[in-house]
Amino acid sequence: MTDIEIAPERLRAFARALVAAAGSDAAEAACVADNLVEANLTGHDSHGVGMLPIYLDAVKRGKLALGATPKVVSETLATLVVDGQQGYGQTIMRAATDLLCAKAKHAGAAVLALRNTYHIGRVGAWAEQAAAHGLASFFVVDVAGVDAKVAPFGGIAGRLGTNPICLGLPVPGFPPIVADMATSRIAVGKVRVAFNKGVPVAPGILIDHQGKPTTDPATMYTQPSGALLAMAEHKGYALSALIELFAGALGGGGTIATWQPSETRIINNAIAVAIDPAALGTAETVAAEAQKLEAWLKSGQNDVMLPGEPERRARAKRAASIPIDSGNWGLLVELAKSLGVAVPA
Ligand code: NAD
Numbered sequence: 001m002t003d004i005e006i007a008p009e010r011l012r013a014f015a016r017a018l019v020a021a022a023g024s025d026a027a028e029a030a031c032v033a034d035n036l037v038e039a040n041l042t043g044h045d046s047h048g049v050g051m052l053p054i055y056l057d058a059v060k061r062g063k064l065a066l067g068a069t070p071k072v073v074s075e076t077l078a079t080l081v082v083d084g085q086q087g088y089g090q091t092i093m094r095a096a097t098d099l100l101c102a103k104a105k106h107a108g109a110a111v112l113a114l115r116n117t118y119h120i121g122r123v124g125a126w127a128e129q130a131a132a133h134g135l136a137s138f139f140v141v142d143v144a145g146v147d148a149k150v151a152p153f154g155g156i157a158g159r160l161g162t163n164p165i166c167l168g169l170p171v172p173g174f175p176p177i178v179a180d181m182a183t184s185r186i187a188v189g190k191v192r193v194a195f196n197k198g199v200p201v202a203p204g205i206l207i208d209h210q211g212k213p214t215t216d217p218a219t220m221y222t223q224p225s226g227a228l229l230a231m232a233e234h235k236g237y238a239l240s241a242l243i244e245l246f247a248g249a250l251g252g253g254g255t256i257a258t259w260q261p262s263e264t265r266i267i268n269n270a271i272a273v274a275i276d277p278a279a280l281g282t283a284e285t286v287a288a289e290a291q292k293l294e295a296w297l298k299s300g301q302n303d304v305m306l307p308g309e310p311e312r313r314a315r316a317k318r319a320a321s322i323p324i325d326s327g328n329w330g331l332l333v334e335l336a337k338s339l340g341v342a343v344p345a
Pocket of ligand 1: 120166182310
């Protein structure tokens, strides 16, 4: 089936109307919707408006708290513990990242432990926000609450979430360099997008419930469920296990082992660190070093990109029109009808 094409501002307005119709005030609706459309613009449809049926179903079931604000549980000069009170990850994370950045500016570096927050979306958005404050940052995030989707290395049953890691570096005068990824071979949302499109995923990503390789995304949506594999074999699994412990145990939100059996709400816990290059004495040199590295990486070779470049290219390509596959669009239309929201022509 063919994609539909829609201008970003029209998609933003539609997404805002859907979130508002589910009960959010205008500011919350704008924050959530704009973040999702931004994910579509960067090419990550897995974290774009296709999440709305999941989000608004959670609202309906009382699993996502509307109007929640970040509750500061404790803080020191350079640490901050925030409870997201199961509110929209977009509003909570935007505010929590600002608080983290203010502390890092003051102390040179700061740590945020975020717990008990609904899905925070594309993690790169928060590294970009930190970079806009002139700060380097990294984020490790666990995915508790919903069924574990990723098999531990050596196993066949889902035991971990897709536990993303993201690092961002501000480069004065240039876009920040951001590496932002799930620690599974692909983000689970990309399996959902393939499932809704009715197309297979690439080989080497999924196993069925017996541990046999499969390319059929339906294996994740039938019982007994198959599982996603970790990226980079044992290394991805090792990283994901430590992300789980940092975000869930060190951060205090509880790991996926505490949240299981399924709570049927996407809860993200996170540890984030922001670093002020000025405190390290590198504020003046980081841009030149980054440019030197980029030139070195690309010298004499075609098609080498820096992390973050695919997202910038997608943004340029999608600036006037975002493609949405008909499967995902159909779900949004259904949602709009159920909420009495007009569907863009
Ligand atoms: P991906 O595989 O598309 O990209 C991963 C990283 O690799 C990106 O930084 C990208 O810029 C870089 N990259 C891609 N191709 C490259 C190339 N040829 N050269 C250089 N760099 C390249 O990302 P993913 O793992 O599918 O994750 C997608 C999104 O899902 C991310 O934004 C992540 O934050 C999000 N996510 C969120 C959650 C959550 O619970 N909130 C969970 C998992 C993933």
